[in-house]
Each structure stands twice: as structure tokens, then as C-alpha cells.
Amino acid sequence: MGQLIKNDFSIIVGTANGSGSQTSNSTILRALFKMGIPVSGKNLFPSNIQGLPTWYIIRASKDGFIARREEREIVVAMNKKSFEKDFASVTTGGVFYYDDSFGTPPAREDITIYPMPVKQIIREASDVPSNLRDMISNMVYVGILSQMHGIEMDKIETALSFAFKGKRKAIDLNLDVAKAAAAWAAANLQKVDPYVFEPMDKTHGLIMSDGNLAGALGSIYGGVQFVGWYPITPATSLAEELNEYLPKLRQSPDGKATYAVVQAEDELAAIGMCIGAGWSGLRSMTSTSGPGLSLMTEFVGLAYYAEIPVVIWDVTRIGPSTGLPTRTSQGDLNFAVNMGHGDTDNIVLIPGSINECFEFGWRSFDIAERIQTPVIVLSDLDFGMNQWMTEPFLYPDSPMDRGKILWEDDLDKLKETWGRYLDVDGDGIPYRTVPGNRHPAAAYFTRGTGHDPFAKYSEEPDVWEENLNRIKSKFITAKKYLPEPIIEKNGSSKEAIITLGSTVYAVRETVALRKQNEGKEFDLMRIRAIPFSDSVRDFIAAHEKVYIVEMNRDGQLYEELLVNMPDLAGKLVSVAYSDGMPPSASRIISEMQKKESK
Amino acid sequence: MGQLIKNDFSIIVGTANGSGSQTSNSTILRALFKMGIPVSGKNLFPSNIQGLPTWYIIRASKDGFIARREEREIVVAMNKKSFEKDFASVTTGGVFYYDDSFGTPPAREDITIYPMPVKQIIREASDVPSNLRDMISNMVYVGILSQMHGIEMDKIETALSFAFKGKRKAIDLNLDVAKAAAAWAAANLQKVDPYVFEPMDKTHGLIMSDGNLAGALGSIYGGVQFVGWYPITPATSLAEELNEYLPKLRQSPDGKATYAVVQAEDELAAIGMCIGAGWSGLRSMTSTSGPGLSLMTEFVGLAYYAEIPVVIWDVTRIGPSTGLPTRTSQGDLNFAVNMGHGDTDNIVLIPGSINECFEFGWRSFDIAERIQTPVIVLSDLDFGMNQWMTEPFLYPDSPMDRGKILWEDDLDKLKETWGRYLDVDGDGIPYRTVPGNRHPAAAYFTRGTGHDPFAKYSEEPDVWEENLNRIKSKFITAKKYLPEPIIEKNGSSKEAIITLGSTVYAVRETVALRKQNEGKEFDLMRIRAIPFSDSVRDFIAAHEKVYIVEMNRDGQLYEELLVNMPDLAGKLVSVAYSDGMPPSASRIISEMQKKESK
Amino acid sequence: MAQTLPMAEAAQTNLAGLTKNDYKGLPSTLCQGCGHNSIAAQVVTAAYEMNIVPQNVVKFSGIGCSSKSPTYFLNRSFGFNSLHGRMPSLATGALFGDITLKGIGVSGDGDSASIGMGQFKHTMRRNTNMVYIIENNGVYGLTKGQFSATAEVGLTLKKQGVNQYMPIDICMEAIASNASFVARSFAGDPKQVKELLKAAFAHKGIAVIDIISPCVTFNNQDNAYHSYSWGKDHEAPLHEISFIPARDEIMLPDEFEEGSVREVEMHDGSSIVLKKLEKEYDPTNRYSALNILEQSQENNWLVTGLIYLNPSKPALSDKYNLVDTALNRLDESSLRPGPETINEINSLMF
Amino acid sequence: MAQTLPMAEAAQTNLAGLTKNDYKGLPSTLCQGCGHNSIAAQVVTAAYEMNIVPQNVVKFSGIGCSSKSPTYFLNRSFGFNSLHGRMPSLATGALFGDITLKGIGVSGDGDSASIGMGQFKHTMRRNTNMVYIIENNGVYGLTKGQFSATAEVGLTLKKQGVNQYMPIDICMEAIASNASFVARSFAGDPKQVKELLKAAFAHKGIAVIDIISPCVTFNNQDNAYHSYSWGKDHEAPLHEISFIPARDEIMLPDEFEEGSVREVEMHDGSSIVLKKLEKEYDPTNRYSALNILEQSQENNWLVTGLIYLNPSKPALSDKYNLVDTALNRLDESSLRPGPETINEINSLMF
Ligand SMILES: Cc1ncc(C[n+]2csc(CCOP(=O)(O)OP(=O)(O)O)c2C)c(N)n1
Numbered sequence A, B: 001m002g003q004l005i006k007n008d009f010s011i012i013v014g015t016a017n018g019s020g021s022q023t024s025n026s027t028i029l030r031a032l033f034k035m036g037i038p039v040s041g042k043n044l045f046p047s048n049i050q051g052l053p054t055w056y057i058i059r060a061s062k063d064g065f066i067a068r069r070e071e072r073e074i075v076v077a078m079n080k081k082s083f084e085k086d087f088a089s090v091t092t093g094g095v096f097y098y099d100d101s102f103g104t105p106p107a108r109e110d111i112t113i114y115p116m117p118v119k120q121i122i123r124e125a126s127d128v129p130s131n132l133r134d135m136i137s138n139m140v141y142v143g144i145l146s147q148m149h150g151i152e153m154d155k156i157e158t159a160l161s162f163a164f165k166g167k168r169k170a171i172d173l174n175l176d177v178a179k180a181a182a183a184w185a186a187a188n189l190q191k192v193d194p195y196v197f198e199p200m201d202k203t204h205g206l207i208m209s210d211g212n213l214a215g216a217l218g219s220i221y222g223g224v225q226f227v228g229w230y231p232i233t234p235a236t237s238l239a240e241e242l243n244e245y246l247p248k249l250r251q252s253p254d255g256k257a258t259y260a261v262v263q264a265e266d267e268l269a270a271i272g273m274c275i276g277a278g279w280s281g282l283r284s285m286t287s288t289s290g291p292g293l294s295l296m297t298e299f300v301g302l303a304y305y306a307e308i309p310v311v312i313w314d315v316t317r318i319g320p321s322t323g324l325p326t327r328t329s330q331g332d333l334n335f336a337v338n339m340g341h342g343d344t345d346n347i348v349l350i351p352g353s354i355n356e357c358f359e360f361g362w363r364s365f366d367i368a369e370r371i372q373t374p375v376i377v378l379s380d381l382d383f384g385m386n387q388w389m390t391e392p393f394l395y396p397d398s399p400m401d402r403g404k405i406l407w408e409d410d411l412d413k414l415k416e417t418w419g420r421y422l423d424v425d426g427d428g429i430p431y432r433t434v435p436g437n438r439h440p441a442a443a444y445f446t447r448g449t450g451h452d453p454f455a456k457y458s459e460e461p462d463v464w465e466e467n468l469n470r471i472k473s474k475f476i477t478a479k480k481y482l483p484e485p486i487i488e489k490n491g492s493s494k495e496a497i498i499t500l501g502s503t504v505y506a507v508r509e510t511v512a513l514r515k516q517n518e519g520k521e522f523d524l525m526r527i528r529a530i531p532f533s534d535s536v537r538d539f540i541a542a543h544e545k546v547y548i549v550e551m552n553r554d555g556q557l558y559e560e561l562l563v564n565m566p567d568l569a570g571k572l573v574s575v576a577y578s579d580g581m582p583p584s585a586s587r588i589i590s591e592m593q594k595k596e597s598k
Numbered sequence C, D: 001m002a003q004t005l006p007m008a009e010a011a012q013t014n015l016a017g018l019t020k021n022d023y024k025g026l027p028s029t030l031c032q033g034c035g036h037n038s039i040a041a042q043v044v045t046a047a048y049e050m051n052i053v054p055q056n057v058v059k060f061s062g063i064g065c066s067s068k069s070p071t072y073f074l075n076r077s078f079g080f081n082s083l084h085g086r087m088p089s090l091a092t093g094a095l096f097g098d099i100t101l102k103g104i105g106v107s108g109d110g111d112s113a114s115i116g117m118g119q120f121k122h123t124m125r126r127n128t129n130m131v132y133i134i135e136n137n138g139v140y141g142l143t144k145g146q147f148s149a150t151a152e153v154g155l156t157l158k159k160q161g162v163n164q165y166m167p168i169d170i171c172m173e174a175i176a177s178n179a180s181f182v183a184r185s186f187a188g189d190p191k192q193v194k195e196l197l198k199a200a201f202a203h204k205g206i207a208v209i210d211i212i213s214p215c216v217t218f219n220n221q222d223n224a225y226h227s228y229s230w231g232k233d234h235e236a237p238l239h240e241i242s243f244i245p246a247r248d249e250i251m252l253p254d255e256f257e258e259g260s261v262r263e264v265e266m267h268d269g270s271s272i273v274l275k276k277l278e279k280e281y282d283p284t285n286r287y288s289a290l291n292i293l294e295q296s297q298e299n300n301w302l303v304t305g306l307i308y309l310n311p312s313k314p315a316l317s318d319k320y321n322l323v324d325t326a327l328n329r330l331d332e333s334s335l336r337p338g339p340e341t342i343n344e345i346n347s348l349m350f
């Protein structure tokens, strides 16, 4: 055993879907987190419920890089079906653990191989009820890994206690197996590999959450009042977390609800309900993914044109079409911005961390109501369904912005005649009333057909044109309400990278690696919203070459930049690919280098 | 009366919707056409069935310009509701006719005013059954205009004979009124205006049709076998003409049908049926407009990804949302190209004349089956629902291209294993079989989820990526099957205009006027398909400045060009607007000049 | 529920202090003689006679000639002319804004039975709080005369040929999906339309009224099932119906003799009085409702009247235990959890 | 219609010369014990026993665990796993390619009764030529256990709370929209499933089979209406059913005594023999079909068997007077009008 490798390697566990390995895997993840080691966990699961191969990737990174890596130092094979593939996948110098009932793997000189007598350990562990044995088996590798690589058992206990909400019996059942397995390993395995975990102090003050939960909580702090939704992977849990947390956080003192969540019959109805609710003055939202977003097209066009606030979370999975429901992507950007026939624009927010999912949860309502238009929040499966360490959620730093809404009192005070689509302030945004406003002048008639500033039906050419141009002008106004891009300066370099969303983690690592390995420096900008802030233009203008790194086939962010800044086209280089996997720095580097060599 | 103005002015007739003026208006149009005068007719009707103001614009142009003009030389007021507005709209020097039962218009020195005793003429005309009087009233202005401006009565008779399919009684009923009105005018009105029609020889060999009929006929010659559709203005008549002409042109000798037309319950079902039919080897199509196209989004993504040929006619009306169902636009271009979540491309064909509507009717099937993908034909309301003079329809000049389809015999001969998504020829296009092929190796399973070259389900990252990249490569292959852009050279100028579809007529006039008035020369390119031919790039590269003229707010063709040729961005100038009216040269010129002065 | 006051007197203003004019909308842009126009007129009268406060009503529609109707009544109410076939979802969301508002939706047979079938059905099973009028003419009026899903087999229309598909029976569909108030009427029978509208307004939950409303321009041939003349010849009312508001003593109209009537009480104490015509009919029995519809299909009767009513099913708004203030009037203090909660939340995030 | 040959003997190959293996699909990727698996197995057996030639069948589905089923049977047939809720339209178009093909579609309760309600209903009224199986588990399996539109009021699911909306009754919906063959069965009653499948295969037009098919992972609690144990306890078969192919002499199974049976003849001469159980039931009467469904809703019976059949309604393919050759085998000579026609056409264009 040569030089130890500390807190900087990955563990990949291969199991079968629905076999209950999720508890074990997140137990490892959480234990490492509690040891103060930066860590990430990514679940690669198939689009089925039970029985197909599933992998969980845990990466520990002393330097705090938590994107996916391609290297597979420690592979644990708990699924006979993927046993051979898993074995072959171990990185040279790595370690292979396997359930010894699968038989013996072929010889491989370049790795360490440890068999695990899973059945035997379970059999010997007292008290495991026979119906739970299969599920509990997964604790065996938790115990063995903890013993072999130094995951602290008390941290495992903390993690289990969290998972089982403090229920002692369940905790002990699992913990005992882990301990038994650890004891077995101590007695039977001799450590010859270099991979060890050691406590650090790099997760202090951080929390762990997935993006869907963060988005749901943020929406609750944003005062969400109406949710219309339809299940679809990977967006389902966002709505389900709303169901879970709304009663806890948003009941009135007398136990009544300040919100309604309706599971609709499909996405057409979900968005229809949300738009109806937004029209009647509620903060309303839905969560969906590509196929559902496609179905919402006609309705979103209506909301754009009739100027109705609504928030749509698109937790992106890879498409086109049904695609791979359990694989991630950033492929819906173009569509989200332009969805619908005719001339349209939509505001798009793109969170780049889990606590930003929380932030955009509440902020999206302020923006939607302020601009009176749909706001699409583009998260993705990697954020939405995986556990990430993140800064804690911050309480909103500004009061709710309900936008230009008029109630009875306001109308009473009004000097001029109110017109629903009248641009009084010159910012393109008119004032609105909502049903239930009993003022005699409050009511108006809303439609997706041509209308004048007083909401009267009109087919006049100039009325149409002026109205649609005014709507366009709202998106200039919008800029000052949108989150600015985040710039990470890395020296006086001439080259830069622009990226978005969850891809930023792999890009940060890219920047670090290229500096370290090639001495190349890149400034980094992370876009958080479309329409683009003027600072995007400034950033591009200030560099000679800007690589746009994103997870889709066509370079969709690059295309949006082109359309908005055609004069800067010569500086932009698209680095785009998409294969369903969360991005890795090594792939991004090789894609960048391909473009550079051209 | 000074200098005569011959064959170069417009007539605008204001009537009420549903009052039967269509026959009268097209009678004038057709009579002029038969007199050999280049002419165009545009119906401006409201989105209702009966009673609201409607206008019909007839333009005669000795030089053959048939776009809309802003000038209104002769205005005929047959609708009391729009009487005042119509009166005010007459161009200085023009003529105002009105039904004298509306009262007397205010004084206007700059125009000629002729009252028409409509009721009296009808009363005096023998034989008009009382229930038809309202409808027949419209023949009064036909007769008066013919007398006052020289529309030949025998041509009017020819036109009526066409309209009433030779039914003598109806023809005479109308003709008699027209003659009586002409006689009244001869006796009572003194011509003081300068506007006269004179026979010419500029329509010889041409025909008159609307684009929906042309598209329907073209589709029939293209061998359409399945039509799934749902009514929507302005696309409805395309399907209805298929219903009309298919039985005439496409019955087998035993009177049985070689096609099926199904009115679906909505656009989701219409496109679903079409894609099902395309999958099973039928030439299948639908016709729709914006709202319907939006609803088709998810399904079109499926057809793109599962590689199923289908033809979609989008007869564009102005949007977003329900918009103005009876007003034209070119606003669906971006959406058509990119519709659907995830990375997608669609082939778009854009006819620029009525006989090209016919041509793209058949050609679209060849392209869809060759590339195995949806083809969207972008027509618009102006083409679709107005009568245009056009070159005659040409019989297809190439045999049907059924693309790479394998039947029992083909599979028997095959050496290698057939794979539905295997790129055998290196052009990205695989071979397909269709249900009903009874060869034991023919069947395969189609899905919108990830699949390998043998159509097996796969979640493998590289399988996904390779497949989607191969699909992208089909769109490079597609270029050689798509109609090339049409270039109209106008001298060795450095400036050029790129346009598309029905807008080309106003652009041609723009080019002529600017040459005449300013001595400026513009080459002209009309785009007919996306993905763009390489000659588009060459054309742009060969000019210093290229104006992209189109009828939408955002400059959508301009944006497509930017995204495809970012290196040429500096040469492109967007000239885009959209107000629902068919474009006019004068508006285009002023929009261009605004951009030039910047 | 719309706030209702005791029935209007013959006076010029009703008990809401409003004249009939106050219930009007814009002038109609539909064809002269269109059935939809006479229905809009009955909405005006019914609302006036029921002393409804227009500000307490919200109007909805999809797309079609029928869906234009809400512009022709209750100008003082908010309204939303939405998308083709999507009124139900839009209304469902909108009504959560303030559940004291009463929804009234107008749709067409194309709008609800063709493109909108899914949303129509699901609104039934949710028991959304609204009056849902379908102005049923068997045809698409606004797109100029194609078959709708309620067109009878064999109907022949210009340009469309002969209809081949079985018609949708809107009332049977509503009942199959558990609607709580289902009626059918005929635009040519304005009195019945009006009384049914009143009863529907008083109902809590979904109240579907399928009104045969002839399209005089495209489908009014004498032998067409949705024409005036066919309706006149084939109408078979189940009963004569009168709506009696809650606070009125039940005073039967003159022609209603004791013994020949059945009274159905509504959730708010108002009642519907049904005068027996040929045979007794019990509209509270789902089974006889299905039965009479099946029979009328077989025998080509245009059965009209109150076909089914269950006044006590929980309405959509009952299923959500909402605060008393209208949701859309809640402010930050009730919508944003206090700052003290954020640490607790963070502490839950392992 | 699928080409059928006389019934298979006990031999290893059937009259189509195929072994049962030739009817299999890929191994299932569904959960162990999922009701959908046992239905797929019965499709294999029914097709084998009916001597169906797999190449004469086309399979369709939407999206869901249920919609994966077509991969688990009839590997030699073309198949299309389409979009969520959109199988009916896709199948409708596809079946026009070659109307000698028999369609078999598998959908879920979410797929057909939630998102797909509209297409489901319209396929009924068109009488599309296909067997339409709904694997009904009251829940969305593939998205991990949300309520579907067939979930009973009061059903409680983890993360979803309590279902508040009235359930959709798929058979009643099918009948309301004039389906010509409507049956209900239970995955726990494989023999009945199989016989109904055979009858459905023999039917010309739409044949809907609503099969209660428990989701063992998300909705198999004993008191859930779509669980195995509830089904076992509440199943109330209307009759014992046997399908007798066309060319067989009608030889009643042993346990079927003369007099206690009703025979329904299919359009192709095959017949369905129904053995009376408790009371007589006439599946050719739409009225009794609605009646029994209404009763079973009220009494919580899981009524199974052939609920309604009209063997003589024209199927979709009958409504289009199509040429004898399969449309998808027509070539240019029959698809493109001759060159001589173009002048005539031009001459019509004024
Ligand atoms: C998505 C969409 N498809 C098609 C249309 C075109 N369209 C407008 S109204 C209508 C039919 C209306 O029929 P119905 O609901 O019966 O109303 P009616 O006009 O007969 O009263 C259609 C198809 C549309 N507006 N939107």
C-alpha cells in the first residue's frame, strides 16, 4: 500500500432498482458529510420501479468539487445482473467489492478485490426479521466500507437516525447489521488499497437537500397559493414536497389552509388551472418536465398574451419526446424561451445551486406578478432528484412584490379611467384587477384574442401591433427585476466560459483543472436568467473568446446569446453535448479542446 | 377630368360579414382577370359569421404588382356601420360610392362622391325574389362599377357563370341586376374621376386559385392517403378541399377510395392519427393554424425522435394565442423549426406563390418520407384564403420518392441484419419497415424513449448521444432534397433583401419602387426551406448588407439566419413587423428606411 | 356561491337594487336567430330575477360562437374567454381565488364534447362550483359548419358529407362522471331555460345544462336533430319546472296543483318544484336518469328538464379546508412563514 | 380482423404452426406480482389458442407500467409505445395502413381515464377496430403512486393524502360513448381474462376490457378497491364465459349445462357462451349494462364478465369505402392522378 489517497475518490454502488439501497447509499453520503468531507451523491436509476440495474455514485472531494467524475475507484457490486459490467468498470488501482453469492470475478491484477459474504453476515446478525432481510442486506456494504475506508460509525448512526426519523427500532436494526459487517471486515479483510476518509471541516454550516425540495420550500416562502400539477419524473417530488410542507408551514391559526394543491388530470389542465388562479390573483405554480411542458404550449401563449402571472418549474430530463425519463439534460432552454406559436418571449430563471432553487422558489412569484407573465424556472433532474450539499436556505431578503394590482381602494383613488392594458408608467406593464374585486369599475373581460388598452376586443392593425410591442417592452423592464449573472474572476485572462444551472459545478472544476494542468485561465460567468442582463454583453465584450458550456446537443444557450448579441458572435464558441449523465470536468475539457484545435 | 389612370388603382368594398358580397367581389376580380389585367383580391373579414364590417380589396396593377397597397382610390360603402370610416379612408383624388339609404356623407372636396340607389335599382329590376334581395343587392355596385370604370359586362357574365357553375337561372338573376345598375349609372352618373380599366394581355395562361385549394390539390397529386384534421381558421378549407377533390381524383376504378380523411376530435388526435398513419406507411398530412400547431408539440417531438414522416400545413394567422383568427402573419417560423422540448429540428417548407403551394403539396411527402421526419409547410392566411392569379399547376416532374422503405422482398434480399435505426448509408437516414409487412424479420417496436440502432430500449449514454447526433445529421442530408432559394438579381448591387412566403410580392414591389424612386438596387432572395441551402450563405456573403424582410414582430427568419451563420451576422439587418394586414411595399420601404438611417 | 337575495318583484329594480339593464352585456355579434342569443337573454333575466349581484359572478368560456356568449350578459362581472376546450381547467383555478364567487361557464358542443371532452369529464368528478352551460347545436358554428361530436349519425352537411360517428350525449356523459346537477333544455323553450338556470345558480357544485341551441346558419335543416323545428316537434319535457328561492314561502304557481308536484330541496333551502307531466320522474335517482337518457336516445325524444340532481354532494370548494378570507386577499403576513421558521427548516435538511 | 384458424389442440404447435413461445415477448421489467404481468401472460395464451398469426397483429400503448406490457407479448408483431394518453389516435391512424391487421392496445387507468379521457371516448364513438385493454390499478404506477382517475373516494396513499374526487368507471364511460364491446375482468381471474380476450379478438370494432390489475408496490392494501384481496372478496362474475371459434361445432364445456347458458353470436360466426350464475344477465342490452354498472357502484361489487356487446355495429374500417389492397401497399399508379388530369384541374381554376 503506497501513498494514501484521502477524501478524493468515488464510490459507485450497483444495486437493483426498488431493492431499498437508497437508505444505505444516502447513509454513506450523510455520514461523510457529517465528517466534514465535501461530498456528492448521484442516483442513476432506470425508468422502472423494481429489478433493473441502478447505480449510486458518491464522490468525496477534499477540494470541494462535487460534480460527477468519470473515475470509479471503489465499485460495490450488489446486483448480479450488472456484476460483470461493474467489475470491468473499476478504474485501475481501484477496489471491487462484491456479494460473494454471485461467484468469483475473473482475475484482474490492477485492482483490489474484496468479496462480501452478504447472506452470511445477515444470517448471523441477530434479530433481522426474514421479510426485511433483502432490504437490510444493503447495510452490509455500508458496514464494510466504513470499516475499510474509515467512515465513522457514529456518523452512520446519525445518518440512520435522520433517515428513520429517530425511530429506534429501525435504526438499530440497520445499525446492527452495519456493525456486524464492519466487525466481519475487521476480522477478515486486509486493507491493501489506498483510499481513506478522514474527518475535515469543510461542510460546516452547510445543509443537504435536493432541488425539488428546495424549490418547494422556496415557493412556500414565496407565498404559493395554488398548485396545479400532474405527475412526471423528475418533477413529481416538487409537488409532493409541497403537499408535505404546506400543511406544516402555511396553515392559519385555526388550522385552515391558505393554499390549494390540485392534482390535475393532465398538464393541459394543470397549467390551465394555474393560469386561472394566477388570473384571479393567486400566486400559482406547476411543476413538470419536457413532455408536460410541450403540452402546456398553447396555454402559456395565452398567459403571455393575456398577461397572466404563473410560475412553471421545468425539471428537465433528456429529450426529445419521452426520451430518458430518469436522465438529466439542459435541453429545454430554447423551447422554454420561445414556446408557442406567434411572437413570444418567456422569462426563464436558471438556478445554479440548491439554495438558489430555494431562492428562485420565492423570487419567481415576485417576478411573475411584477411583469405579469409566465416565468419558467429551469431546474434539471440532477438538481431536482439528487442530494446536494449547499449553503443553508436564506429567508427572503425583500418583502413580497405583488406587482401592479388594484383593489377597491386603489380604484376609488384613481383619477384616470383604468384600462387593463394601458401602459400608464411607460414600462410596458399595465395595472390589473382580479375577480372578487367588487368595485364597479373593476371587472373586465380577458381574452387571448386582440384587445385594446381597455381590454375591448379589437381587430385594428395598429391596436394589435402597439399592444404586442408594448408586451415586448415589458421584457426590457424585466431585466432590472431578474437575478444578475454571477461572475467568478480567475485572473486577467482573455478567455472565459459562460455556463448555466447545474453544469457550473463541472465547469468550476474544469477551470481549476485547466489552470493546474495547462496553466490556462478562464473567467467564469453563470447565467441565471433570460432576458439577459446587460452585464452578459459586457462580460463577453471584455473577453476575446467565450466558451458556452451547456448540456444539450444544439448549444441552446449559445443560440440565445447569438440572437441577442449578433455583433459579438465572433467571440462565442459553443461547447455543448448531452448524453443524459451529469456533466464531468474531463468530458468538458475534451470537448473544449476539440473546439480549440479547430 | 385630367389624365386617365389606367389599370393601376384599388377598389375597396365595405360590406357586412355574411351578407353574400363574396360573389360580387370575386366577380369583379375575375372579370378584370379575364380582361387580362393583373389583379389581386384580399378579403378582410372579422372573426364572426354574420353582421360585422368586412372589406374586400381589389387591386389592379398593369405592372403586375399584386401585393396590398395602402392607397384606397375607389371605396364602395355597402355597410352602414362602416360608412363613416370608409368615407374618411378614401385617398385624395379618389372616388366614394355609397348606398344612398345610409344618408348623405359630409362634404369632401378632394374626392368624387357617387350615391347608389341600391334599393330602388333592386326594386325596379324585375324578377328578384324578395328573399334574395339582400344578397343580390351586392350586384348593384358590380354593375355600377362596371359602367363607370369599364369592366366588361361579358367578362362579368363569364365570372358569374363560373361562380354559379353554369346554372343559368342564378347567373341571369345576378347579371340582370348588374345590367340594370349599369344602365342606371349610364343614365344618372357623370364620370368625373380618372380611374379606368382597359383590356390588356397580362393574365394569359394564368389561373386563379387560393393557396389552400392549391395545397390540397398538390397533396392529392402527391398521393396523400391519410388526412387527420380539426377545423381552424384559416386552415379549414385545405382539408375541406381535400374532401371535395379526393373523390374526383383518387377513386379506384371500382369506386373505392385510396385514401381516408378523418375529422379528429382535436389537434392532439389529428396529429396522433397522422403520425400513426405515417408510421404504417401512408402519406399522411394535417392542416392547422397556430393554436392547433401548439397543441401538436408533444406529438411532433415524438415523430422527430421516432423518425416518422408526416406533413403538417400551418396556414398561419396572427398570434400569439388565439390572436386574430382572420388576420395573416409569418409568426410561426421559429416555433415550427424548433417545436418541442429537448433538441429538435424540423424541416420547414415555405411556398412563395399559389402554384408553389401546389408543388409543395406533393413535394412535402417526398421529403418527409425520404428524411423520415415531420415536414411543416408554412403557408399563411393571405395565401390560404385569398384568390391569387398564378402560373398553372404543373404536373409533378419527378416520380414519387417513397424513401428507404423495405418490404418482404427487400428483407429477403438483405445480407446484413436489418436495424431500424442503423445508419447503413452514412447519410443519417435508416431503413424502415411498416406494419403489414409479414416478413418474419420486419416487425420492430417503436418508442419515443431511448433506443439503439436495432430499436431496442436503451438508457446507455453513448447510445443516446450517437442516435441523436445521427438524427441531426439527417438534416444535413436533407438539404439536397429541399427546394433551393430563388434569387432575383437586379443589377450588381451590394445590397440585398431576403424574404419568404407571401411577403415576396410586396418585396418585389419594394425593389421596383426603390429603384424607380431612389435609384437604389437590391438583389432579392426568397427562402423556400429550412434547413438553409448553402446558397443562402453564398448569397449573403456576396453582398455587403442584407435586409431580412418578414411579417412578424421578432424577425424570426433573421434569427434563424443568425443561428446558422453567426459569422455573417454583421451583414444582416432585420426588417420585421406584423399587424395582421398583408404587407404593402410602402410600409416595408418605411421600415427599411428606419433601419438604414440608424 | 353567489349571494342571492329574495326574488325580485315586478318593480323596475330588483332586491339587489339593480335594473335589468344592469345585467346586460354588449350587443351580440352572433347571427340573427342563433339559439345562443336567446340563452344569453335568459341568463340576464334569471340573474335579474334572482337578485344576483353581478360582482359576485365570474364568467368563463372556451372558443366558439357559443363561447362568445359571456360578452352578451353580465357586463359587470369579470370574464375570461379562454382557449378552445379548456374552460373547465381555467375556471377551476380561477374560482379558488375567491370561493364566494359563483362561476358561470358557457361552452359549445365542439368546445366541450370534442376537444374539451377530457376537461369536461374531470370537472364533473371534481364537482367544481359552477354553472356549466353547453349551447349545443351539433355543429361547429364559428368555423363554419363542421360536425361536432354531438352530431347525429347520418347528418349531412355541405362540404362535410355524412356524419359517421355515434353522437356524444352530454347529459349521459355528465351523469356517468358523477355530476351533481344535470339538465337538458331547448333554446326554443325560454321559460324552462330560465327556471333551470335559476336552479343551477342555487346549486352548490357543478350544474350542467345541455341546451339544444340551433345554429341557424349551418345546421337548422328541419330534419337535423339540433334544429328549431326538430326540437319543437320532439321536445318531451319531463316536468314543468319552477325555482323557488330560499326565503320565499312555497307558493305554487297557479297551474301547479297539489299532489301533481314533486319538490326537491336545494342545499341553501331554496327548492325546485316539478310539475308532473305524463309520467312521474324522479330526478334524484341516478338510475332513472341513465334510464330516461337511454330511452330518449332509442326513441329520438328530446327529453328536457332536470334530469339529475344530488344537492348534497360536497362541492370542490368543500374539499379544501380553506381560510375564511378569500385567498386572493391574503397578504404577506399569512402567506410567508415567519423568519423564525427558516432555521428549523434548515435544521431538517440533514 | 386478425386471421383466425380453428382452435389449437393440446399439441405443441397450434394450427398456425407456432408454439406458445412464438407468442412471447421480452422478459418483463415490471414488479414481481404486478397484475399487468399476468394479463400479458393471458394475451400470449389467448393468441396462441386462437391460432392468431402474430404478423397480423399490431400492438399499441401509451405511457405507464401498463403501457410497457406490449413488449412482453407477441414479439413478432409491430408495436408502438406512444405518448401518455394518446394511444387511441395513434392506433386509429396506424390501422388505416392495412385494415386486415388487428390492433391490440394496452393502456392504464392514468393513461386512459386521466390524461387520455378525450381520446378514449372518441375512439369508442368511432368504433375503431381494436382490442383496448385497460390495466386498471387505481394509481399511477410508473410515477410511483399518485391517484389516478379511477381511484375510489377516500383512498389514502403515502405522500398523496386522501383522494377527494369521484372515480371514473371505465366501463360506464365506454358504454355512455357507445362502445360496441365492453367487459370487465380481474387479473386475479386469469381464465376469465383469457376468454374475454379471445372474444375481444373476434369482435369487429372497439373491444374494451377494463381489467382490475393490482399495483403490488403502490396500491395493494387490503381495503383498496384495486387490490388483490379486495378483488377476490368482491368479485361478482355475471356469468362464466367461454369463447367458441367460428369453425368449431358448438360443444359446450362440461360444466355448462343446456338451458343454463346464453349464446351470443359474433360477426364472424364465432360465439360467446355465457353460463348463467346467480341471475340471468343479457349483455346485448345497453340498458341492463348501465343498470348493472350503476348497481355495482352503489353496492361495491366488482362485477366482471361481458357487460355489453353489439356485434353488428359498423366498425371504423367499414365507414370508409377503402380499396381491397392494403393502403400502404398502393403505389404511384394508384396514388397519383394521371398527367392528363392536370389540364382539367387547371381549367377549373378560373
Ligand atoms: C386549438 C384550437 N383549435 C381549433 C380552433 C378553431 N375553432 C374555433 S371555434 C371552434 C368550434 C366551435 O364549436 P362549438 O364549441 O360547437 O361552438 P359553436 O360555434 O358551434 O357555438 C373551432 C374548431 C381553435 N380556436 N383552437
Ligand SMILES: Cc1ncc(C[n+]2csc(CCOP(=O)(O)OP(=O)(O)O)c2C)c(N)n1
Residues within 6 Å of the ligand: A230, A231, A232, A233, A267, A291, A292, A295, A322, D063, D064, D065, D066, D067, D084, D107, D108, D109, D110, D111, D112, D135, D137, D139, D140, D141, D142, D143, D148, D215
Ligand atoms: C405528458 C406526460 N405527462 C406525464 C408523464 C409521466 N407519466 C408516465 S406514466 C404516468 C402514469 C401512468 O399511470 P397508468 O396509466 O395508470 O399506468 P400504470 O403505471 O399505473 O400501469 C405518468 C403520469 C408522461 N410520460 N407524459
Ligand code: SF4
Residues within 6 Å of the ligand: B049, B050, C029, C030, C031, C033, C034, C035, C036, C065, C066, C137, C141, C142, C214, C215, C216, C217, C218
Ligand atoms: S354560425 Fe351558427 S352558432 Fe354561430 S352565431 Fe351563427 S347561428 Fe349561431
Ligand code: SF4
Residues within 6 Å of the ligand: A049, A050, D029, D030, D031, D033, D034, D035, D036, D065, D066, D137, D141, D142, D214, D215, D216, D217, D218
Ligand atoms: S409499480 Fe405497480 S403497476 Fe408498476 S410494475 Fe410495479 S406493481 Fe406494476
Ligand SMILES: [Mg+2]
Residues within 6 Å of the ligand: C064, C066, C108, C109, C110, C135, C136, C137, C138, C139, C140, C141, C148
Ligand atoms: Mg356548436
Ligand SMILES: [Mg+2]
Residues within 6 Å of the ligand: D064, D066, D108, D109, D110, D135, D136, D137, D138, D139, D140, D141, D148
Ligand atoms: Mg395505473
